[in-house]
Amino acid sequence: MAEVYLRHNHRDHSAEMRGHQERWLTLAGPPGNQWYATASSFTPQRLVTAMNTALTDPSPVIRYGYDLQRLPPQATATPVKPRMPTPLDIRRVQAANSRSTVLPTTAAARPVTPSPRSLPASQAPRSGYAR
Numbered sequence: 001m002a003e004v005y006l007r008h009n010h011r012d013h014s015a016e017m018r019g020h021q022e023r024w025l026t027l028a029g030p031p032g033n034q035w036y037a038t039a040s041s042f043t044p045q046r047l048v049t050a051m052n053t054a055l056t057d058p059s060p061v062i063r064y065g066y067d068l069q070r071l072p073p074q075a076t077a078t079p080v081k082p083r084m085p086t087p088l089d090i091r092r093v094q095a096a097n098s099r100s101t102v103l104p105t106t107a108a109a110r111p112v113t114p115s116p117r118s119l120p121a122s123q124a125p126r127s128g129y130a131r
Contacts, residue, residue: 002029007022011023013040016041019038023040026038039051060080
């Protein structure tokens with residue numbers, strides 16, 4: 001499902017930068033639905049190594065929503081409990097918090113209202129100006 005090509009012959013730097021040539025070509029996925037990445041001669045070796053390591057890592061990839069509908073037939077989807085909140089979890093929490101109200105815990109508790117204070121002369125509103 002993945003191929004990596006390294007071209008050893010001389011590469012023209014300007015052609016590499018324009019995208020007409022590449023030192024590294026990485027292909028992944030089934031025919032007709034392939035993903036690819038290229039790297040020039042000036043890409044640090046550690047980045048190419050990190051990409052290839054991630055590409056060949058057998059651990060599952062967490063996918064959300066629409067990505068699950070677009071999986072190729074060769075892929076298997078296994079529900080897992082994510083270690084971190086999903087984008088949907090975050091939106092649900094935000095929606096719940098926006099609808100929540102804070103109620104006093106006892107009947108004697110009253111909301112605290114700050115006492116009015118006067119503004120310093122430098123911040124006092126002047127006629128004809130809006131703040």
